Amino acid sequence: xxxxxxxxxxxxxxxxxxxxxxxxxxxxxxxxxxxxxxxxxxxxxxxxxxxxxxxxxxxxxxxxxxxxxxxxxxxxxxxxxxxxxxxxxxxxxxxxxxxxxxxxxxxxxxxxxxxxxxxxxxxxxxxxxxxxxxxxxxxxxxxxxxxxxxxxxxxxxxxxxxxxxxxxxxxxxxxxxxxxxxxxxxxxxxxxxxxxxxxxxxxxxxxxxxxxxxxxxxxxxxxxxxxxxxxxxxxxxxxxxxxxxxxxxxxxxxxxxxxxxxxxxxxxxxxxxxxxxxxxxxxxxxxxxxxxxxxxxxxxxxxxxxxxxxxxxxxxxxxxxxxxxxxxxxxxxxxxxxxxxxxxxxxxxxxxxxxxxxxxxxxxxxxx
Amino acid sequence: xxxxxxxxxxxxxxxxxxxxxxxxxxxxxxxxxxxxxxxxxxxxxxxxxxxxxxxxxxxxxxxxxxxxxxxxxxxxxxxxxxxxxxxxxxxxxxxxxxxxxxxxxxxxxxxxxxxxxxxxxxxxxxxxxxxxxxxxxxxxxxxxxxxxxxxxxxxxxxxxxxxxxxxxxxxxxxxxxxxxxxxxxxxxxxxxxxxxxxxxxxxxxxxxxxxxxxxxxxxxxxxxxxxxxxxxxxxxxxxxxxxxxxxxxxxxxxxxxxxxxxxxxxxxxxxxxxxxxxxxxxxxxxxxxxxxxxxxxxxxxxxxxxxxxxxxxxxxxxxxxxxxxxxxxxxxxxxxxxxxxxxxxxxxxxxxxxxxxxxxxxxxxxxx
Numbered sequence: 001x002x003x004x005x006x007x008x009x010x011x012x013x014x015x016x017x018x019x020x021x022x023x024x025x026x027x028x029x030x031x032x033x034x035x036x037x038x039x040x041x042x043x044x045x046x047x048x049x050x051x052x053x054x055x056x057x058x059x060x061x062x063x064x065x066x067x068x069x070x071x072x073x074x075x076x077x078x079x080x081x082x083x084x085x086x087x088x089x090x091x092x093x094x095x096x097x098x099x100x101x102x103x104x105x106x107x108x109x110x111x112x113x114x115x116x117x118x119x120x121x122x123x124x125x126x127x128x129x130x131x132x133x134x135x136x137x138x139x140x141x142x143x144x145x146x147x148x149x150x151x152x153x154x155x156x157x158x159x160x161x162x163x164x165x166x167x168x169x170x171x172x173x174x175x176x177x178x179x180x181x182x183x184x185x186x187x188x189x190x191x192x193x194x195x196x197x198x199x200x201x202x203x204x205x206x207x208x209x210x211x212x213x214x215x216x217x218x219x220x221x222x223x224x225x226x227x228x229x230x231x232x233x234x235x236x237x238x239x240x241x242x243x244x245x246x247x248x249x250x251x252x253x254x255x256x257x258x259x260x261x262x263x264x265x266x267x268x269x270x271x272x273x274x275x276x277x278x279x280x281x282x283x284x285x286x287x288x289x290x291x292x293x294x295x296x297x298x299x300x301x302x303x304x305x306x307x308x309x310x311x312x313x314x315x316x317x318x319x320x321x322x323x324x325x326x327x328x329x330x331x332x333x334x335x336x337x338x339x340x341x342x343x344x345x346x347x348x349x350x351x352x353x354x355x356x357x358x359x360x361x362x363x364x365x366x367x368x
Numbered sequence: 369x370x371x372x373x374x375x376x377x378x379x380x381x382x383x384x385x386x387x388x389x390x391x392x393x394x395x396x397x398x399x400x401x402x403x404x405x406x407x408x409x410x411x412x413x414x415x416x417x418x419x420x421x422x423x424x425x426x427x428x429x430x431x432x433x434x435x436x437x438x439x440x441x442x443x444x445x446x447x448x449x450x451x452x453x454x455x456x457x458x459x460x461x462x463x464x465x466x467x468x469x470x471x472x473x474x475x476x477x478x479x480x481x482x483x484x485x486x487x488x489x490x491x492x493x494x495x496x497x498x499x500x501x502x503x504x505x506x507x508x509x510x511x512x513x514x515x516x517x518x519x520x521x522x523x524x525x526x527x528x529x530x531x532x533x534x535x536x537x538x539x540x541x542x543x544x545x546x547x548x549x550x551x552x553x554x555x556x557x558x559x560x561x562x563x564x565x566x567x568x569x570x571x572x573x574x575x576x577x578x579x580x581x582x583x584x585x586x587x588x589x590x591x592x593x594x595x596x597x598x599x600x601x602x603x604x605x606x607x608x609x610x611x612x613x614x615x616x617x618x619x620x621x622x623x624x625x626x627x628x629x630x631x632x633x634x635x636x637x638x639x640x641x642x643x644x645x646x647x648x649x650x651x652x653x654x655x656x657x658x659x660x661x662x663x664x665x666x667x668x669x670x671x672x673x674x675x676x677x678x679x680x681x682x683x684x685x686x687x688x689x690x691x692x693x694x695x696x697x698x699x700x701x702x703x704x705x706x707x708x709x710x711x712x713x714x715x716x717x718x719x720x721x722x723x724x725x726x727x728x729x730x731x732x733x734x735x736x
Contacts, residue, residue: 003468004468004471004472004736016467016468018466018468018469018736019466019736020735020736021735021736052679052680074679074680075680094639094650094680095639095640095650095694097637097638097639097650097694097695098386098387098637098695099384100371100372100384100386101386103372104372119640119642120640120641120694122693122694122695123639123694123695126695145642149642149675149683150640150642150648150678150681150683151639151640151642151648151681152640152642153642182678269465269466270465271462271463271465271491271519272463272487272488272518272519272520273488274487274513274517274518274519274520274521280518280519282462282463282465283735285657285659285707286706286707286710286735287735289653290659291653291658291677307517309659310518310550311420311442311706311707311710312420312442312443312462313518313519315517315518325490326463326465326488326490326491327465327466327490327491327494338654338679339653339654339679342654342679342711343710343733343735344733344735345733364733365711365712365713365732365733367388367389367651367654367655367711367712368372368386368387368388368389
């Protein structure tokens, strides 16, 4: 009888692991990390992997060992988790707004070197006032909207104006530019993705030159994704790429980037066999990030999700003559790793079908 | 400067609360609980509210005080949380499969009176063997598929056969039937919803009579939802209704059941104003259960979600002349409360705009 505490599962075969559990294939993970690191070895740009994809500091450590120049994250709470794990070089690729969060950011700046994105004068002035009152310096990137249509100022003159303001304010240091081509990272046609990505990055790098020619140094221009790392990481004037999904992978990015391996999966148990061709498993909406589509069934050709709707159940359409019983296991690959890792508290790390370790997902639930 | 720990937010106006935070309007919650309780006061059927909707034992306590006959939950981990809170009468409306979970269920049966759903001979035999070896008794409902097409055996003879098996086995006690009309609970037309619900319940209650006429007593027939409580709770032969969403509500059920109030919302901060009619707020897919549609904007007529896609951002289309600034708050109503409560660790409970209390969401992340 094995334990109900995942930390006691080390050494167990996966067949004895309780479900639903978020699995991580250690070999596939390392292969992905090595492959991405190899791309950046002889390039001017560096890799600053995105923490939001896996939210796990054990993976961060492997990424740093493989040569990452720092870590990207989405939330201040994630940055605090990273600082707790000893990481200093942390980019929060987002606006940090409000008194409570700015106070936390200032505390963070005393034990790490956070960088934040800024896209408004109000936010720049608040950061400056709080940081200079506390006698710390916050590093800032001006976020430029390069077509995603989310946060960010326009390229060219508006970006230069905000840069000049930041450079003039005490307590914050202008570090460079952020521009994320998030609207292009999933274009299925690779040539089109490359061309449109380069077109989107052009005004970002032109803005860099404009700022530099105004006499303000630009240390970092950052953007990119697993979907575009080969183009963004090779674009003159881009210094860092924020790819994240490549490490654990999901099927959405795997379809675009099949050079990586699917390291992440969800182990489930068949809890009902209501028909010869249907198995009901014990995971549903509550356990799989599915905004890019329902999960796929791993290692069982011909099986697919027949229905994925309720919180705790998925209905699997089985291939002919599949004699699966109540109690058997199935693995699912999520469409989106980032929202899936947020639903679990730990990765069950396995190698050759045996649990090797259990890694806490410290970034899970870091909403603020 | 207020604290970063929500437990220190008591007494603060909502304007000073950090975001994203899951809010709960105490007056609206109590009104919902009272309204639902009133429906059951003079009826033969009782209310066994579903824990999965809010996952918070402070709300459970209010529901029990208002007359609930017990609590329903979806996961064994939720049942353990309920037992920790002193609840004994716990229905796990799901199959408990596998050695690890059955061992936990047996431990639970020593400190509470759990009931589980069963729909296979394999599962019945495993429960029986484990329970009788441990000298405890597990209460069991035979789950009948009444059209949802998920778990469950067919009504009539197959249900009777599984009932007879369970009644013959040591360690498990046949308690009754479960049938959930989940495919009907959201039919927009109320008359159609009523008619189809009654038609679906008919074979369930006929199966009850069949089992009783075979000499086996049926103590509990259970099913239902917020969408159908008025029909299921009034149907002769149904003993308990498992409604859950009514307490905190979401907009999906509110559209069907406007007699309840929207007690749950998500407090967000405007982090960017990229255009005069657009505000970007600090919550996205990671912070809102949205499988029934994107969230709606609360208390701001004319505002709506322009784009809801990324994990940490939503783009709000603002009404004309709305002078909202970076740092201002907005509230969103999720389409689905059950998956939303799973994303947060606490409810920020407010009354008249002031934080009254902070309630842990103990069921959050209880996957197993």
